[in-house]
Amino acid sequence: MTNQSVLPESPPSVTTDVVAWVKKNLFDGWFNSLLTVGIGFALIKFLLSFGEWVTTKARWDVIPANLPLFMVGRFPASQYWRAWLIAALLVSVGGLTWGMLTLSKEVEGNHQIGFSRNTLIGIGILAFAIVLLPLPTPNKAMILGILSLALGGCFLGRLGVRKIPIIGGVVAGAWVVSLILVLWLLAGGFGLETVGTDLWNGLLLTIFMALISIGLSFPLGMIFALGRQSSLPIVKFFSVTYIEFFRGLPLVGILFAAQVMLPLILPGDWRIDRVVRAIAGLTIFTSAYLAEAIRGGLQSIPKGQIEAASALGLNTPLSLYLIVMPQALRAVIPAMMNLFLSLFKDTSLLAVVGLVELTGISRNILANPNFLGRFAEVYLFVATIYLICCSAMSQASKQLEANLGVGKR
């Protein structure tokens, strides 16, 4: 009997060789090699000419000269501290929510900071870029302070999950309170200088519109989602009609209709502000989509849950409130995040109906005779702002989806 071991042959070691990697990924066969060479050539040519344009031909002075306009538009300069306060408030509450959502109770102790490595690197790069940017030093300090507020809020949120049992309610309350505070800081009154809605511009208006619309469409969306799932035929009919009607219309049409129709269908002596009409349009539109998202969550709940609830003697409202909704909303969080992302992008359509948000203000700046023809510079800058915000949100939604284990439980 031989002593030879019959262990299976170990798999070939994975080559981490650069040459082997290049051969496998770039020059695997003649067709791939041809593609690599062709695309590589075109790419280098494009990057060179783009780089040349960025460094020599493009006149970037339009951006620093108008930076306050892009951010807050014609908001009075003496009141800029209010815009900073709004940013700080929203970022802290956002951090708090994020900290709460990413720490599910089951996986306690799992990465304490609440941010994945890549997110932390991203925040680091952002902070570094801000330090390098040609901004006044106080502004840099403000932005860095706000970034640290996000981290602090996140830490508090994680602490809260362990210490406070009703953290979800606390965070929801924090959102409501901070939205009211934001509204107060924007509009003024009650001891603050009043600022007319025509002075709410730029990125500030973009963020405000997106937040207020998703906030207002939440209760509406919930009602219509429940209505659509309901066994009451009349309620169901109304809900389906509402959802399908507004989902079939283009947003710009709804916004336009809201601008021209609302003054007609409301009492003549109600003076409705342009911004309020836009909020109404966005809310009507978003609530139809939100209703469909929430319906997805409702459908994901096993029937046994509802049957168990009625076996315990809970009536329909109570079983919805205690059993169905908490589970459904938890499953819907990533979808809502995506909806918020597209709403954030869609606020750009407000420029078409005459509101001066980020896209609108860039059109105004381009109409300034001093900056004629700087389309590419301005639009690239604005696109970068949208890109950073939206990429951050889509990354967040992906991580939430993984953390909440949607579809796994």
Place this chain on the structure above:
Amino acid sequence: MNTAKIPLWRDDRFWKIVFQILAVIVVIAIADFFLFNLRLNMARRGSIFSFDFLSSQASFDIGEALISYRSSDAYGKAFLVGLFNSLKVMIVGMILTTGLGIAAGIARFSNNWLIRQIVTLYVDLFRNTPILLQLLFWYFAVFTNLPKVEDRMLIFGSLYISNRGIAMPWIGNSTVAWLSLLGLVGLAIAAFLAWQQRTKIIVEQGASGQNLLFVLLGVGATALVLLVFGLQWTFPVIDDQGATNGGLRLTAEYCSVLLGLVFYTGAFVSEIVRSGIQSVAKGQWEAAKALGLNSGLLMRLVIFPQALRVMIPPLTSEYLNLCKNSSLAIVIAYPDVYAVSSTILNQTGRAIEVVLMIMATYLIINLLISIFMNLLNSSVQIKER
């Protein structure tokens, strides 16, 4: 038998009825409130709800029209011109989006690292910026910066690109050309049938199907002749005044709307295609490779038909989004149905009527696409017994 009556206020059926009656009352009250105010406000403005204005003279010009239109025509006709312009963007847009989305989606699975990275970058960039900004960028930053008509760019000797748009070779507008086009369609159907027949013979009888192969070759040769000579291609020519004649001329506005919509929606479609392909079980890939199918056949015969089942419902909503987003053409002055309607509204002040017309138009278009896609969907689903 227990006949103790349930008190009314604990009876589920009672509450269901009460709740529905309440819902009806609330909806009627809201509708009544709106209609009451509407009537009051319209009376105050002295306007009466009617579509009569559609037959009065429009007296504004429209930059491009598929049907002949002059500013002395009626508002109704102007609306129709806008509708056709919209349909032109939507239909061509849907076709191009499908092509781009499928190509980009499949390219995500390429062996080539460079292609994968470029496609990922494309999807991230275009999905995360607003469509409105992209349209503005295409029109103001790309097309206005292109060379003037005098020193236009020439690609492949026949494609002119300038800041006024794109001019390209196109089939001539003659009876022969149209007949040839008809012939090509007929040949395509014949080729498809012959191909199916040949596959059937190969599979069922194990024969080579050589006769049909010759038929296919003949069809191909005829099609080539028709394509090159029968269609009577006309090429764009620039005369002394700098005007372009012949060929197909697309305005810068149309090209910007089309490119903006196609690149934006294409990014979303490519994600749908990617997730559709990923949803096909790994065993299917392995089995197809084990059978010796090359990567093209593997995709076409095994993976794609199965991925299609997952892809079609979300694809439908992307098509609907494309159609709805085409209304943004107004920002770059492309005269689509929404842009023309808002001009009509500005001129006539007929808010209710025009808004109703816009809504009806988009709802009908959406409905038609949904019906068509649902038919397609039911045809690709697994046929179960």
